Amino acid sequence: MIQLALALQDKDGRYAEHAGVVLASVFNNTASPVNVHILHDETLTDENKQKLLQLTARYKHTINFYPIVLPEEMLQVMAAVNSINIWTPACMYRLLLPALVEVEKIIYLDCDVLVNMDLAELWNTDLQHHYLGAVWDQGIREVAHVIHDKGLNPDLYFNSGVVLFSLNNIRSHVTWYQETINFLRNYPDSTMPDQDALNAVFGGNYLPLDLHYNFFNLTIPDHNYSSKIVHFAGPVKSWDQESPGWGLYRKYLRLTPWSPFRAIRKRRKRKVRYVNLRLKRIRKLKLRAKRRARAHVIFSKLRVARPGKSRRHHVMKSGKVRLLRPSGIRKLL
Structure with a gap:
């Protein structure tokens, strides 16, 4: 069974819809059973939770909800990180996966990706002794000088929007949590705090994955989205009507309880x-x-x-x- 995690903060009630579209894209292309883990705060409404349950049950998969209360030590560190207000505290939830979910390994997906392939292909990747598997960040060259100052290598820097975590290997590295806290405390000017922390703690022992597992929309020739996990990193998201991914987003939106077409029907x-x-x-x-x-x-x-x-x-x-x-x-x- 594939273990899949998503994290969200849903202040305006729209992000649950985006999470639902991500799940629909997974379910529509994946034959294997999927066990979903939703990391959320109090902003996720009962109505949207019910819709996520309805969507998962329709495809005969399972879903679990984890109301997150961040540790006091992490909250104190985050208070000094200015970019948290840009990305929202939910971006930090993935850092706590080894402590939250009792499984051997898990796939983490951001809510601005669309899975246009069978997720079992990524799931069956053998991580061996590595902490995680991830794809090199295709936009890091533009800010290479920024991460250099934090001791990170742009040539090895991975993107955290799609990650295959070996939670057992991370747990065996007993100081992983304290190292994460120390990095955030030492670099409060981090512009991508969760991603920088993951690279700092696990970047020395991660498995580089093929580009098609986390292909940035801006770098895809002719916007050919077939057989890829497409990541709409950047200001234009797939749910924006001017986005080249709007058609694909709308295709999967029709499969969810949020579909306007379903209401019309x-x-x-x-x-x-x-x-x-x-x-x-x-x-x-x-x-x-x-x-x-x-x-x-x-x-x-x-x-x-x-x-x-x-x-x-x-x-x-x-x-x-x-x-x-x-x-x-x-x-x-």
């Missing part, structure tokens, strides 16, 4: 059901009226066809013939 079904009920009632009324008219015609024919009484009644009523008593009766009288 529901309204259309309700309207069709209402019209059908009206037509059925009209047909019943017409049939009833037709039966009444037929019964009236039959009754009228029966009245005309009755002999004796009706004819005698009309003759007596006209006054032209006087009804005589039989002679036998006169004699008796």
